[in-house]
Amino acid sequence: MGRHSEWRKVAKKCRRSRIRRLKAQERDTLLEEEELENLKSSIYLTWKKEQEALELFARVEEERIREEVNKKWIERELKAQEEWRESQEKIALFKAEKAKQELLIREEWDREQKKIKEIEKKNLQEKEAREQRESEFKQRVEDFISGVSGELPEGFRTNVETRPDKELCPFFVKVGACRFFDNCSRNHVKPAVSKTLLLNNFFSHLSMDNKSVREYDTDMSLEYDDKEMYKHFLDFYDDAMPELRSFGKVIQFKVCCNLSPHLRGNVYVSYATEREALKAYYALMGRYYGGRQIRGQFTKVPLWSKALCGLFLRKKCPKGGTCNFLHVFRNPTSEFVQADMDCEEHKRDESCSRSTISSKRLANSSGGDEKLLRLIRTLTLIYSCFTC
Template sequence: MGKHEKWRKIAKKVRRKRIRQSLAKIRHEKEEQEQRKREQSPTYIQLLQKYEEEEAFQEEEEARLRAEAEQRWLQIEEEAQKQWRELQKKLEEAREDRIRQNLLIKLEWEKEQKRLKDLKEAKEREREENEKRQQQLREEIENFIAHGGDTPEHLKVYIEMNPNKPVCPFFQKTSACRFKDSCSRNHIKPGVSRILLIPNFYSHYSLEQTESEYDDSSLEFENHETYSHFKDFFFDVLPEMERYGRIRQFKVCCNRESHLRGNVYVEYSTTREAVRSFHVFNGRWYGGKQLSVEFCNIESWKSAICGLHSRKRCPKGSSCNFLHVFPNPHNLFYLADRDEHRTPSRSISRAETEERNWRWSESPERFPGNHTSSHKKREEKHTRNGSNSKRRTQDRSHNRRSSKSRKRSRSRRESRNDRKDSKYR
């Protein structure tokens, strides 16, 4: 290609560019013109305005919704805060409450502990004082028993079961009343006295019978089995009780009513002797039975003992409230029955004391099988005394044969008598 052609080509290109540019310019101007025209048209302005209004409304609305949402969130937040604060407050209150409660419980516990401690101390003090007092009383009593002198003051008391009520005539006379402590009248019991009462001490099956089965007036004492049994008891008990003092009266009841049945009354010369005897016999065992000894006052034996019974003429029979007593062997203490208190001269024959069957023991278990053996002995006695007098003589001869054992028991008895002699005679 030649220079000219090149030039033409460039010239054409430039010309086309110029045309294009001018066309673009014209188009642009036209567009601007149209734009201006459009912008000035009232519809366009109106439209724009509308757009603007809508936009403004939208923004406003969004802002409002945002504000509302924010408000709601704030409210929820505030509510939650409030609830949290309340919860915290409640928790705090509960905690304080618990602390207070614990404190109260602790205080209460401490108070209770203190109370218990005080109580324990008071009890201990009381126990000690009691023990001291008891010890003092024991010493006083032992001193009184050992050395005599005046009766200790605290023993001189009288216990009244129903003060301000009239005195029970039966109790006053016999120291026994069928109504016992529930009697509506007054029973006056002495702290100590010269007379001991051992209720229901003597027992024999015939005393357990009712009147119809066993008529009171039919008791032919001297020949009766019951009397023989009683005599064994008498020679067993009286010497033992005599070891502790001079006896003025010894009475055993054969009444069948429970408040008098088998009651044993023992009168000593002095209160001191009675107290000594009380200390020995109260709680002791005889024939498997534990004795409960009481002090009593019998002002007159004459009025305590039913006089008609000895003449077998008591019309009251077993409902009699006075003492129906076994006649003592050899009329011992008969003066006391007439209220003539003189110590009688004793005369228990050797044969009778030898037949004595000791049933005393310090406890029911002292000797193995004691209970059953004493029971057996009693049973044997019933048959022996009652129907089988032959066997009795056989037994006696057997006893005579076994002289070794007799010697032993005699030496035992003699040493006992020696002791008694040196002490009381």
């Protein structure tokens, strides 16, 4: 059954092929006969010549158009190649310029790096030299403080001046502080080391704190009387003096109760020697007291009788807390009375000698009446302030 169907397919295919060949032969025969008939017609011959002429013209025109197109293409190609060549030259020039710039930048960077390394090396050497000098200087200072060396290190004998070409500030000369601070138009001479140490704003009390006044907009000083403030000072005295005496012999101690910022709470401490003052300075700086960091500097007070406000001692100062002279608390002991009257070895005068001798005689004769002795010393201090 399968073979017969395959045979039928092949037979049908052959039959269709045979029919197509026969039709093609018939068509060709008809065309040849038609061609022979047309060749006998003059109209056909004329038309055929026209067609051949048209075909020839079409071929010529096509060739001309092709040549023009080819010519234009060649021109465009040449132009494109020229533009490409110019662009390549520009790119090459740009790359060369860029390479040159990169080379210059690299050379400049190398020089800068070399310079930076030289500067770093120089700074490192200077830092090491500075640290070495500081270490040696610190060692000399420690030797001086401990008593190993008897001479003050070189550099501590110099003074720092804020305006060397100006005249001296009279208030800074007297009390070691000025209400204009370093902005003063006159010259402030600050010693590198002296026997007197000024601790700025070391003593504090709520009635002296201007921040409280600004915060609450009230007169805080009205809530505290002088007795309460003086009691607070006595507590401060008992707290601070043992520590200050641990560094050496204290020959003067004054605590300011001025309200001006440059004098408020300042504490003046004078030692017998510069070694003791320097020891106290290095020991106190950076420490904290009452929640505040201790700040201080060396200063010189030539005459305490001129630095202290004489009217304040009699409670008659018209300027009150804004006075530029020192308003100080009365120390609980009388050990600094001679210093108040400037009765040092190089400043002994006749009035100091008389007051000291009379005080001793009174103490010996009366059995040491302490109250009367304090009264005489206070009157002597007031007298010396007005005479100076």
